Amino acid sequence: MRSLDGAKDQQGTVMATHTTKMLIIGSGPAGLSAAIYGARAGMQPIVVQGLQPGGQLTITTDVENYPGFRDVIQGPWLMQEMQAQAEHVGTRMLWDTIVSVDMSGSPFRAIGDGGDIYEGDTLVIATGAQAKWLGASGEQEFSGKGVSACATCDGFFYRGKKVVVIGGGNTAVEEALYLTNHSQDVTLIHRRDSLRAEKILQDRLFAHPNIKVLWNKAVERFVGEGGLTGVELKDTVTGETMVEPADGAFVAIGHAPATELFRGKLELDSSGYIIVEPGTPKTAIPGVFACGDVMDHTYRQAVTAAGTGCMAALDAERYLATKEFAARG
Numbered sequence: 001m002r003s004l005d006g007a008k009d010q011q012g013t014v015m016a017t018h019t020t021k022m023l024i025i026g027s028g029p030a031g032l033s034a035a036i037y038g039a040r041a042g043m044q045p046i047v048v049q050g051l052q053p054g055g056q057l058t059i060t061t062d063v064e065n066y067p068g069f070r071d072v073i074q075g076p077w078l079m080q081e082m083q084a085q086a087e088h089v090g091t092r093m094l095w096d097t098i099v100s101v102d103m104s105g106s107p108f109r110a111i112g113d114g115g116d117i118y119e120g121d122t123l124v125i126a127t128g129a130q131a132k133w134l135g136a137s138g139e140q141e142f143s144g145k146g147v148s149a150c151a152t153c154d155g156f157f158y159r160g161k162k163v164v165v166i167g168g169g170n171t172a173v174e175e176a177l178y179l180t181n182h183s184q185d186v187t188l189i190h191r192r193d194s195l196r197a198e199k200i201l202q203d204r205l206f207a208h209p210n211i212k213v214l215w216n217k218a219v220e221r222f223v224g225e226g227g228l229t230g231v232e233l234k235d236t237v238t239g240e241t242m243v244e245p246a247d248g249a250f251v252a253i254g255h256a257p258a259t260e261l262f263r264g265k266l267e268l269d270s271s272g273y274i275i276v277e278p279g280t281p282k283t284a285i286p287g288v289f290a291c292g293d294v295m296d297h298t299y300r301q302a303v304t305a306a307g308t309g310c311m312a313a314l315d316a317e318r319y320l321a322t323k324e325f326a327a328r329g
């Protein structure tokens with residue numbers, strides 16, 4: 001029996017039901033690219049936007065690596081344009097957050113936090129993966145003005161400058177190594193006396209002449225005026241504090257994929273990312289696709305999210321066409 005039947009709330013109010021051939025959860029580059037392709041294939045997609053309409057690029061400023069723009073563009077502007085393009089070709093954007101999903105049969109059904117029901121003959125999951133932050137003082141204040149969670153995205157802006165990376169896992173070590181392409185003064189800050197990163201990465205890190213490591217140091221606050229000038233650190237053993245000068249600080253303590261809704265319903269890897277058939281956005285459930293950062297812990301870029309969003313829409317269209325052809329006998 002389906003678990004989401006019933007279109008009334010506890011007061012007996014009838015909730016709206018929205019139906020579509022292609023239901024997309026998430027409005028970042030992955031969801032909106034899926035929408036553009038889905039709409040142009042005549043699938044009249046619905047995008048449920050979630051709490052962050054436009055996704056993660058809306059919280060950054062300069063974007064210099066999205067193809068098609070010679071000059072630096074602004075993340076929020078890019079996402080506004082992407083949404084406008086999706087709407088222009090026939091996407092319905094709905095402002096709601098999905099609180100539960102039923103993928104036990106077609107149509108796939110999702111419930112919004114106000115009780116509205118969304119039904120899709122296909123379902124595209126594009127809920128992203130949020131960078132984890134330290135929660136230290138000044139972190140949000142200097143976000144985009146010295147503090148970043150993505151070296152691939154922002155490292156270029158710190159050419160020839162002094163940068164620090166905070167973390168001790170694979171991501172932190174990879175970010176530190178990547179930053180040596182731009183900076184000759186990279187410091188890795190870790191609150192313990194050893195790294196969790198794979199040995200091969202650690203070997204490369206320790207061998208690099210432009211990287212030093214500060215052990216047993218926890219970030220107390222990010223300091224500066226207008227822009228970042230350093231990080232205040234507290235020694236986790238002695239309790240002593242110091243300020244490490246830095247023009248850029250990269251917080252690299254991992255990402256949290258937004259997959260709680262799908263736990264127990266779709267296969268997730270040990271970090272919570274949705275597992276798809278390699279090289280495709282197909283999940284184990286026919287008709288359900290995952291794209292963007294929610295299924296990609298390796299690249300996590302706007303352009304790769306858009307690329308897999310496109311793939312999800314193309315595969316969704318093929319899935320439906322095959323199903324409809326078979327139903328005709």
Ligand SMILES: Cc1cc2nc3c(=O)[nH]c(=O)nc-3n(C[C@H](O)[C@H](O)[C@H](O)COP(=O)(O)OP(=O)(O)OC[C@H]3O[C@@H](n4cnc5c(N)ncnc54)[C@H](O)[C@@H]3O)c2cc1C
Pocket residue numbers: 025026027028029030031048049050051052053054055056057059060062063064065066096097098099126127128129130131148149150153154258261291292293294300301302303305
């Ligand atoms: C500070 C920062 C700077 C960056 N700079 C760059 C850059 O310069 N270049 C670059 O290529 N990449 C950059 N990135 C990375 C890029 O933003 C991501 O790779 C990209 O946004 C991933 O797209 P996505 O669509 O998969 O997910 P996201 O952009 O994370 O979008 C996820 C969407 O899912 C929605 N959602 C989540 N849960 C629900 C739910 N329950 N119901 C409904 N909707 C839901 C959210 O509201 C959001 O709209 C940056 C990231 C950050 C954090």
